[in-house]
Amino acid sequence: xxxxxxxxxxxxxxxxxxxxxxxxxxxxxxxxxxxxxxxxxxxxxxxxxxxxxxxxxxxxxxxxxxxxxxxxxxxxxxxxxxxxxxxxxxxxxxxxxxxxxxxxxxxxxxxxxxxxxxxxxxxxxxxxxxxxxxxxxxxxxxxxxxxxxxxxxxxxxxxxxxxxxxxxxxxxxxxxxx
Numbered sequence: 001x002x003x004x005x006x007x008x009x010x011x012x013x014x015x016x017x018x019x020x021x022x023x024x025x026x027x028x029x030x031x032x033x034x035x036x037x038x039x040x041x042x043x044x045x046x047x048x049x050x051x052x053x054x055x056x057x058x059x060x061x062x063x064x065x066x067x068x069x070x071x072x073x074x075x076x077x078x079x080x081x082x083x084x085x086x087x088x089x090x091x092x093x094x095x096x097x098x099x100x101x102x103x104x105x106x107x108x109x110x111x112x113x114x115x116x117x118x119x120x121x122x123x124x125x126x127x128x129x130x131x132x133x134x135x136x137x138x139x140x141x142x143x144x145x146x147x148x149x150x151x152x153x154x155x156x157x158x159x160x161x162x163x164x165x166x167x168x169x170x171x172x173x174x175x176x177x178x
Contacts, residue, residue, distance in 0.1 A: 011100035016063045017176065018085050022111070023092035024104050028126040032092060033057075036064075036169070060173050064088075088172055089121045093139070095156070096130040101142045108143060112150065118174045121152040122168050129158040151175055 023029050024097040089111070091106050112121070125139050134142065136154050137151045145152055153171045157164030 015061060015176075016065060019064045019090055020086040021092065022091040022107075024094070024100055026095045027092040027104075028124070028159040029092045029127050032126065032157070032165060033088075033126055034077065035159055038167070046071040058167050062173060062176070065168075072146075073121065085117070086115075087119050087176070089115070089119055090168070091121060092124045093143075094127050095125040095133040096127045098132070099132065100140075101134070105143045105156055117161050119150065120172065121148070121150060122155045122172055123152065123154050124157045124159075124164070124168055125154050126159050127158050128156045128163070129160060150170060
């Protein structure tokens, strides 16, 4: 697991947490997932996810059961069934795409108002290595995040070089208070 793995000390069994990873097509969800699975220093080649992927990632004595939802915006409403057991929603945006951010806002708000269980939201603002990537204040405004009544965090990231990925997982661990 490279840079993301940690040794499970004291012989304790990892705590299991269900995570749903979502976002618009091309945002970098699958690349982030496999950087978590294989290690941030590993090279990852991915293809558009047509349906969904399920992977287990062990990080700081937490077993993240991650469902990466693909298929494009037209079938994303179908994926709501995956959210109802999740404790964590990881929402990935292409922070260099100023045009589709309003569509990302629509889906993020639709899901958050539909999910019935308690959960936290990590937003990976991916593709920070590209020119014109949005800043945290811009993303907060464009995703209307101040209207959320649930815990959320924006993590600037680059799935290509692994920057910010660990920090996002650290925030989840802190919020879950494990």
